[in-house]
Structures are given as structure tokens and as C-alpha cells.
Amino acid sequence: MPPAPPEAGPEARPPSPLTVLLGPVRGRVATAAALQGAAGALGLVPLVCIVEIARALLEAGPADPGRLWTQIGLALAGAVASLLAGAASALVGHLADNDMQLAVRRSLAAHLSRVPLGWFSGRGSGRVKKALHDDIAEVHSLVAHTLPDLAAVVAVPVAALAYLLLVDWRLGLVAVALIAAGILLFARAMAGGTAKLAEAARAMGDINAAAVEFVEGIQVVKHFGGHRRAHERFLRAADAYADFFASWSRATTPVTVASFLLLSAPMVTVATVLAGTAFTAAGWSDPVSVVAFALIAPALCAPMNVIGSRVQQIQGAAAAAARVAGLLAVPPLPEGEGGVPRDARVVFDGVRFAYPAQDGREAEEVLRGVDLVLEPGTVTALVGPSGAGKTTLATLPARFHDPTAGSVSLGGVDLRDLPSEELYRNVGFVFQEVRLLRESVADNIALGRPGASRADVEAAARAARIADRIERLPRGYDSVVGEDAELSGGEAQRVSIARLILADPAVLVLDEATAAVDPVAEADIQDALGELARGRTVLVIAHRLATVAGADRIAVMESGRIVESGTHDGLLARRERYAALWSAQNDGGEQGEEQ
Template sequence: MTRNDTAAAAPGRAEPGPGAPAPSPLKVLLAPVRGRVAAAVALQGAAGALGLVPLVCVAEIARALLGPGAPDHGRAWALVGLALAGAVAALLAGAASTLVGHLADNDMQLAVRRSLAAHLSRVPLGWFSGRGSGRVKKALHDDIGEVHSLVAHTLPDLAAVVAVPAVALVYLAATDWRLALVAAALVAAGIALFARAMAGGNAKLAEYARAMNDINTSAVEFVEGIQVVKHFGGHRRSHARFLRAADAFADFFVSWARATTPVTVASFLLLSAPTVTVAAVLAGTAFTAAGWTDPVSVVAFALVAPALCAPMNVIGSRVQQVQAAGAAAARVAAVLAVPALPEGAGGVPRDAGVVFEGVRFAYPAEGDREAQEVLRGVDLVLEPGTVTALVGPSGAGKSTLAALPARFHDPASGSVSLGGADVRDLPAETLYRTVGFVFQDVRLLRESVADNISLGRPGATRAEVEAAARAARIHDRIERLPRGYDSVVGEDADLSGGEAQRVSIARLFLADPPVLVLDEATAAVDPVAEADIQDALADLARDRTVLVIAHRLATVTGADRIAVMEDGRITESGTHGDLLAAGGRYAALWNARHRHDGTEEGEEQ
């Protein structure tokens, strides 16, 4: 899929005309199913209106039998049939609305998830490392779920909220406009009180969120630091912070409740069906005594007037759901708006050499974080078949530089070439077949161990998978699993960090890439596992071009080249012996680690 194809696949994506305001993300998301959503809304509105037909028919049956003149039994039976037909039609319209709305919702979800999957496959890999899986999961699952509720439930429900009172008011006004005004005034008063209770609600909700955040923060601080706090006798002070946050929240919430509860309760009472019914009957009785209306009209109001207010009790929650869906759609749109890496259409590496030339890179600004330049004109050549180690203090830019050959990011200026071809000109399939990487943080799929390994070369035979596992020193451990290579990671294959790392190395043995990037692959494992991983990596690195980030200098003394990075630049480069003889930064780091008995102490980040 090309970049243009990906953009076209986004549901409802369209460029606004010159000077036209951009459509809201929610409108864009719903654009492909707008017609069916409108049909579901209309059907639910019709269902709500048809649901009033039996009540209206009962009132009219009373008029036919109890009104002036002789009872009209024929009309009464016709109204009975109409009431039954209305009830059935209401059920059918409601069922049709549910069916149309859910089918539209299914298509919308499928289109959005496909669009997200296609787009996320094109964004820089480094975008994921900065956010983890939470933001992607929220967009693919949680946020689309919010929009699902809007399409399948909230919008149709709002149609009923509008249709039912409107139809009821028309019928009541036609029956007796004076009583209709009484009922409408009661509902209007309830709505006005509710609006008054909700005045300033956004500011209060923001204050509520801040107060809850203070409680959560103080609670997490207390729990996570409980060992240190208790050891140094500061538990009372830490506990006091939590109590102050809880007391502040309680004071705020009680104050808010005292200010709004009386008005809110009054509005709910005015909008309750019993209140409207009693008010309509009392007013109708008074009007009948005054000769302004007839008793049968009072029956009609007792039956239908509650329909004016019943939907009002749910309108607040439905509006909140619309707002939540709008926010969810905005988050989905933000993910779809992440710039995709343009994919090259040509270029074939001549060899496995890697060249960094004048590379500069800055992480973009996001939120309150300003843009931060981490690479400042890096020049480095990785000769084919050699091992190059990057060392230096934390934050020097080592991991950022190592991620560029695999296009986790593209440099802001300068170039990274692979076998003479700029990596930006290489198709993704060619690039990832050429560059392999092993990181400290390993991710395995919830699939069988064999499937996890064969990701390196789909279609590999079981014998090839097992050979790769043997080379990675993990075959014997896999054989001890309940179902061997068919054991599923996370179900019957519980692997330690070092074992998972060796599975990922087996994947690379199978993929057989000529260029290998190792980023602190053994930093988080125990010494026994580290020895196995180092042996596996030594075999894997043989005859390949290797870039390794070293966290312990003693592990890279045999590298063909050691490059020292500081503040986004390479300040020294050479063999271990050359750098020691030069007496520069590398020699200072080495001597600091071997000041005592010649063994390395600490870790070089």
C-alpha cells in the first residue's frame, strides 16, 4: 500500500475546501456510514412516536365511550386495532433501528480499525517506543468502543428523546391548549432548574479531576515508597499528605453537592412522571370545574403528559456520551494524523556497509516538552563484516543513532546509507530483510514459540526453526515446555526475560540479516542467562556488520572499532588499545571502572 492508498483508506477522510472550516473528527469518522446512522436515528424516533399510539388510542377510546352523545363502539374497536398496530409497529421500528445502527457500527469499526492498522504500519517505529502500547490500544479498542456506543445507542436514543415529547405535545395541544401550556410550563421549569444546577459544571469537573489526581498521586507515592518511608521513619509525613489530599477532595465535593443537590433534586421532581401526572390531573379538574375543558381530556393528559418529561431524565447522560465520543474520535484522528514515513520505491544495497553522514536528529515537541536535539552532526562508517561499539554516558544519543539504520526515525538532516543506498530509498521489505535488531526489552506474540521464531522467515520448516533455536541456546528449554515448540507464549510457555531474549535471537538466526543492531541486549538478565546470550550473539554476529551499544566496556574490548559518544557527537573513535593510548574520554571511563583489582564495577549506560 502506498502512502496515498493509506490516506484514501482512512474512513471519510476529505480535505475541506478553501476557507471552509475543517469537519470535526467525529463527523469524519462517521462519514462512510452517515446515511445508515441517519436511518437508525429516524427509525428510533419513529419507534418512540409509535410507542405513544396505544396511549393516545386509550384516551380516544375513553372519548368514544364516555364523551358526549351515545357510545361509539365501532370507533372504539377500531382504536383498539390501531393501538395494537401501533405497538407492533413500534417494536418493529425499534428492532430495525437496532439492526441498522449495529450494522453501520460494525462497518464503521472495521473501516477505522483497518485504517489505523494500515497507518500504524507506516509510522516511524520510534513513535511506538515513546508511547508503549497504551495509546495504540486505546485508539484501536477503547476509543472506537466509545464511538460504538454513540452510533448504536446514543444517537438513536436522542432521536426518541426529541420525538416522544414533540409528538406528545402536539397531541396534547390539539386536545386542550390550556392544559398543554400547564404541562409544558412544568417541564420548562424543570429544565431551567437542571441548567442552573449544571452552570459552571465544566470548571467544577476540572477541579474534581485535579482533586482526584492529587489523591491518586499521593496514594501511589505512599504505596510505592512505603519501604523507604517506613525505614527512615517518615510514614507519618507521607500518610499526612494523602490525608490532606483526601480532606481537600471531601471538602470540595461536599461544597459542590450542597450547592447543586437541592436544585438538582427539585428539577428531577418537576420532571418526574408522577409530578407531571398529578399536576395535569389537578389542573384538568380545576379547568373542568370552570367549564374550560371536559373530563375526557383530563384522562388524555393523565395518560400522555408524562411522556413530555420521561425522556428528559436521560438527556444529560446522552449528551455526556456524545461529548465522550467526540473526544474519542479526536484521539483516533490524532493517531491517524501521525506522519507516516514515506516508503522508498527502489534502491538495492551493494553490501552490508552502513554510513552515517552529517546526521542530525531532534525529537519533536509534544505537550509541554520542547523539541530536543540529540544528534548533532554524526559521521560514522560501519565497514562490512566488522563490529562497531557505541559507548558513552546516558543521554549521549547512542540508542537514537543505533535506531536510524532500521528507520525508527529519519534524520532531520544528513543521511544514513546501507550498502550505498539511502535507507529512505529502500522499500520496507528490503530494509527489514537487511537490518535486524536485538533490544533489551523483548516482545513476544501470544502465539506458539515456533510461530514467534518463524516471524524471522515466514514459511520456514520446523527443522529450520529448531536449528535457529539451537544456535540461540534456547532449544533445550523449549523442549521442556508442556507442548514443546507448539507451546503458546503467555499460556503454557512462561519464559524468563533471558529466555525470551534468546527466542528473539533465534528469530534473527532464521532471518539471517547482514546488518545487526544490538542495544543493551543483556542489560536486564542474570549472569547465567547473560553468558548464554553472549555466546549466541557471538555466533550471530559472525561475518555480519554489527553495531552494538555497550553498557559494560569489558564486553567490547575486541570490537573492530569503538566510538565514544557525548552530547550527540562522536568525540573519539578507534580500537580499545588506541583509545587507551590516547588517554581521552574512553581511557577515563575505563580507568574509572578498573580502579580496583582490574575488574569492572558499575555499568556504563
């Protein structure tokens, strides 16, 4: 047996998220950086050759033609080698970046597919999009451009300084003093940059989230005339970002400008040439040394002009990698190891549930000991005031969350013991908000049963009362959603119902799928839902009690508990909570509720 690895000491730190992200391509990134550094250093060869040609021409006596042609040949060879090394660096870096992006996006897609569905409801789509797209793109710049450029930033000044110190160490010290002063000022300007960039990313994330929220709700906003109120959040987020950026700029701009002046090519060139002229007059230097510094001294600082942006890109990439790592660190839903339901009986046994604490808020218990049985082939309706916990309870059979106490079982098997494929083969759901993929209508319907025949897809569409509309599309079932298939909300809802009819789950969860559609579409959807619910175990959230008066069982929820249950007539006869809700909707006008 191999010896156990030594335990990490107290000073050991885990690798940074950026280090972990770049781990699989670290070797190729280092190769790209080395090639770019070599390209920068080789780019100095023609300048050195010019200095040597000047030296040959200024020496007493006629110049040796062979020596001059040798220097010309070396200059051309250096220029070509520099171009080739730069091209090789770009190729290696971009190939490494492509592999890194592919691996990270695959990891994110695979991981997010295992995250509880309920996790997504608490996250703004703008923030998730930023991590999945923007943050990975920021790391792309680091791999393909920033790190190789930084290698050149280091290699070129080091090579230039080494040569200039050999030519004239006194003038070399003058150049070093200027550059050292510029670097110290720049380091002062960059102090705390990582924290500032993280704060900037949070502020930009707020802008993204507010913009997405505003755009998604624009129809309602325009209809009811709440323009100012609706975009106030976006304006506040934009103003906060502008104030933060202005404050940061005021604090760093003077020092940054001073450092750029000291590190600018004109400043270093003028300072060294003036010093060289004085040194030559004093007999400390020779004219060829002044020529060398006039040509090569700018190389000491020219790359420095980009180091500020490159350092910021590294800090930005580090913050982006941390956000990607944060997504990858979200605990996945534990996968069940076995178990096959014997029937479609769903049992809630002592179920308690609290949403996790986040953003400084304490955990909030939403369900407080719920016992409920859904018998096969029956319809059970959940009713109650807003905030009673109806939607939370209805999401548990589909494992949007797992109970914090108690259990939910299907056919005698705890849902936590069911493999996800088995779970979603048996449990389907239709909620108010419909999402269709940018695929053909046929593929959207067949999503729940890949490989289904076209005949089965069309039969499901007919059962969902959407076949006629699909056949009127430019390419019928082959029309692509979002391209040549523009569907209304009610039509998209019926496509999602057709998907479930084809998938044929034994248990169905419905959340008032007709709440946001017109009366004509509502009638079609109700017919489709009737077809879908036939013979299945159905749990439906009812906001309008009249739609579930014929349910086999009605459970009244209040403050996370079931306080009353029975049939419509039986509950009315008891004259308690259900009767009061019925009276409020039918005597005082219907009041739409939302969970």
C-alpha cells in the first residue's frame, strides 16, 4: 500500500479558483507565454544589429562589408523568428483557451443539471448568464491574450536592460531609476484592485439582473403604465455603479497618470539620451552607446504601457473564476441509488421545509408538518391564501427541493431514493411560466420521450388541442421556436402539455396553468389538461376555487399547514376556512392569488 500523503500544515492554502480553472491547460498556457516572451525578445535583435552596424560605421577606417551583411542577415532572421514565435504563441494559446472553455462549460452544464430545480428560482437569470457566458469569456482573454502578453512585458524589458547594461552601465542605471519609480507608483495605484473589481462585478451583476427583470416584465409595465416604478431599480443600479466607478477613478487616476508618464517611451528616451550626451561630453560614454539607448531604451517601457490593463484583466479573471467556482460549488441534488415505485400513490409524511438562509436573511420555514396522501387516479387541489406554502409543497414531488424533515414518497419509495430518470419518468409538472427550447416544435414535444415517432408526436399535439396551430406554421412540426414558430403564451402552454402527454408520467403537478391567458386559450388549455389528467394522480394548485370544485379532494393550506380537507360540498357544509374563501371569491369577486 502506498504511503499516505502528508497532512497539509496550518499554513497550507487551497489553490485559487483561477488556478484550478487553468489546471488542465496550464502546460500549454506556459508554452504560449514562453513563445510570446521569446517573440518579444527576438524583436529586439534587429535593433541590436542596427547598433552594431552603427558601431562598425563609426569605427576608424573603412567598414568591413562582410560584417555589415552579417548584421543585416541577423536582423532579418530575428524579425522572421519573432513573427513565427508570436504566431505559434497565438495558436497554442487559443487552442488551449478553446479546450478550457469547452471543459468549463461542459462541467457547468453537467453540474447545473444536477442542482435542485428550486435553486434556480432564487437566482436572477442575469447573474447566471454572467457566470456562464461573461465570466468564461473574461477567462478566455486571460488565457489567449493576457498571460502571453505579460510574458512579453517581462521578457522584452529584461532582455533590453541586460543588453543596455553591457553597453553602458551608467546610462542603464538612469533608465532603471525611472522605471523603478514608475513601477512603484503603479503598484500604489493598483493596491486593492482585486477587491474593487469584485465590487464592480457585483454592481454590474445588479445592473444585468435589473435589466433582465425590466425587459421580461415590459408588457405588463407598458399595459399598466408603471414605467418609472418599473425601471427605478435599473436606474438605481446604474447610478450606484457610476458612483462607485467615479470614486475609484478619482482615487487612482493621478497616481496612474504619473506612473504612465515615467514609464512612457518618450520620457525614458529623452532622459537617457540627455544623460548619454552629458556622459559623452564628460568622457564616460561613447556616441555608439547613445545610439543604443536611443533605439532600445523605449523597449524598457513600451510594454509597460499595457501592463495596467493586463493586471486588471488578471484581477478580473480571478474574480470571474471565483464566480464560476461558486456555481460549481452549489451542492447537487443527491442522486437516488435504486427503488421502483409500485404505483402512483404520493405520500407527504410529516413534511417540513425551510428555504436556506442567504444574503444575510435567516432560514424561513415554509412548511410545518404536512401530512397528505394523493391516491392514484384522483385529483387533489391545494387552496389557501397567498403565502400559505401551496407552491412550495407542490414542487416537492418533482424534487425542486428535498424536505428538511419528514419525507415524500412515490409508490412506497422515498423520492430521495429514486434515480432522477425514474423520478421524472413518473412525475411531470405544468406551471404558469412556460419555457420552450430553440428547437423544432416536434423536438420540443418529444423532449420527454426522445426517439418518439412523428405519429406519436402528432397524436400528443392533437390531444393537447395544439395540432391545428402547428400545422399552420411555415414548416409545420419542423418550424423552430423563436425563428419561424412564434407562439403565444397559451399556445406554448399547450405545446408543453403535449410534451407531458407524450412523456406519460403517472403523477402530474399543475399550478393554475391558465392564470395568464385569455378566455379562449383558457378553454383550450382546460380541455388539454383534462386529457392530460385522465387516469393520473394529480396535484393542482388552485387560485380560483371554481376550477377545482369537482376535485376528489381539496386541501386547505394556511401558514404552512393543512388545516382542512375534504370534498367541495363537504367543506362548504363545515362553514370554516374553505367556505370563507369560497364566499370571498364568489360574493366579493374573484381575487387572484399568487404563491
